[in-house]
Amino acid sequence: MHSIYLKTKIHSGIGSLRVLSQYKNQKIFIVCDGFLLKNGGVNPLLEAIDSTCEVKIFHEVVPDPPLDTVAKALAQFQRFAPQVMVALGGGSAIDTAKGVLYFSRQMPGNVPVKLIAVPTTSGTGSEVTSVTVLTDTHSKRKHMVVDESIMPDEAILDARLVLSVPPQITANTGMDVLTHALEAYVATGSNPFSDAMAEKAVEFVRSSLFTCYSKGGNLQARGQMHEASTFAGIAFDKAGLGLSHSLAHQLGGVFHIPHGLANALVLKDVVLHNSKNPTVRSKYATLARHTGISSVSKNEEEAVLDLVRCIEDFKFRMKMPGTVRDCGISRREYNEAMPILAINTLKDWCMSSNPTRTEPEDVVKLLNSIY
Ligand code: NAD
Numbered sequence: 001m002h003s004i005y006l007k008t009k010i011h012s013g014i015g016s017l018r019v020l021s022q023y024k025n026q027k028i029f030i031v032c033d034g035f036l037l038k039n040g041g042v043n044p045l046l047e048a049i050d051s052t053c054e055v056k057i058f059h060e061v062v063p064d065p066p067l068d069t070v071a072k073a074l075a076q077f078q079r080f081a082p083q084v085m086v087a088l089g090g091g092s093a094i095d096t097a098k099g100v101l102y103f104s105r106q107m108p109g110n111v112p113v114k115l116i117a118v119p120t121t122s123g124t125g126s127e128v129t130s131v132t133v134l135t136d137t138h139s140k141r142k143h144m145v146v147d148e149s150i151m152p153d154e155a156i157l158d159a160r161l162v163l164s165v166p167p168q169i170t171a172n173t174g175m176d177v178l179t180h181a182l183e184a185y186v187a188t189g190s191n192p193f194s195d196a197m198a199e200k201a202v203e204f205v206r207s208s209l210f211t212c213y214s215k216g217g218n219l220q221a222r223g224q225m226h227e228a229s230t231f232a233g234i235a236f237d238k239a240g241l242g243l244s245h246s247l248a249h250q251l252g253g254v255f256h257i258p259h260g261l262a263n264a265l266v267l268k269d270v271v272l273h274n275s276k277n278p279t280v281r282s283k284y285a286t287l288a289r290h291t292g293i294s295s296v297s298k299n300e301e302e303a304v305l306d307l308v309r310c311i312e313d314f315k316f317r318m319k320m321p322g323t324v325r326d327c328g329i330s331r332r333e334y335n336e337a338m339p340i341l342a343i344n345t346l347k348d349w350c351m352s353s354n355p356t357r358t359e360p361e362d363v364v365k366l367l368n369s370i371y
Helices: 016-022 034-038 043-048 067-080 091-104 167-186 192-214 219-239 243-255 259-274 278-290 300-317 331-347 349-353 360-369
Strands: 009-012 027-033 054-061 084-089 114-119 131-136 141-146 154-157
Touching: 009 016, 009 219, 016 043, 016 154, 027 034, 027 067, 027 091, 034 054, 054 067, 054 091, 067 091, 067 131, 084 091, 091 114, 091 131, 091 141, 131 243, 141 243, 141 349, 154 219, 167 192, 167 219, 167 243, 167 259, 167 278, 167 300, 192 219, 192 278, 192 300, 243 259, 243 331, 243 349, 243 360, 259 278, 259 300, 259 360, 278 300, 331 349, 331 360
Parallel strands: 009 154, 027 054, 027 084, 084 114, 114 154
Antiparallel strands: 131 141
């Protein structure tokens, strides 16, 4: 039996921000980062909100949102006491808002607040997931809080908001989408519903990611990648993730390597590692064939190699760093961190749905191979 819970009402398409105008006489708390406030990225949102609403903006979101930032936002949120919270930004803004919602719900006398997610990157899928990833800056660990109550009530996918994403962030976030889809497809919780979403996400990544990178103003490609991100988010929310994310969380927590780039660094090696399990190999081959990455005339091993080539080809064409060393991390620094990276990878929540048995020595081997 598969029980699939889809809470979020998704509005997708150019101009979909206008659905915000349905809220009248409400207090609306906006969560975004300083960049979107300064470059005017928040203006289309403010224009869409009805003039009868009272608005307060928290604009101190930072990448890999630390718990301290969530605490700061929570204090302002409680003073303002809104009925609606709108998270505008990449995964970091949406996760900060989810953190605020999560902790506010633990407090006595809390009243329900609607969460509306408006992604401005096409990557995390956080607009449709029950997950927030928060960083403990003291232990340098990224923690996942998983709770259905923080799944956004609404998600607004307006591709005009991603036109300003620069090529390198387009590449990183696009590889995050691909990683979500690939991990969800083989995760222990995968099912026909999540598989369908993951396949569609990979199809759109193949047709549109490079165009978004090389011709950022192409609204049609941006629209496809924006939807691909949401499809992949739904897929992994229902199926789980795996070893790529467990490693990426450590690389992000310790070295602040952007999340999508960290996934891109490890994805090929994780696919090869997980393919040692014949069931997983067969499933990767199916994905590769269904999405046109490989063909039915090829055997499973060849189809997996086509999938690996596809990953590497994207990284090459989008001029992404190929190794941890390319990200400016010294060998000494990396070696010093290695034991803790390995231990915390195995403790990471995403490992619980990785389909292939993984020993500490496998993780150390992977960490060495990506340097
Ligand atoms: P991000 O939110 O950290 O943003 C990256 C950069 O892009 C920031 O500097 C931001 O200012 C900039 N940016 C955002 N929108 C822009 C725009 N329209 N134009 C120009 N610049 C823009 O990056 P992200 O990859 O979207 O999110 C990463 C975070 O999400 C990580 O903390 C990761 O762990 C988390 N995550 C969460 C989930 C989930 O389900 N909750 C899933 C995957 C990842």
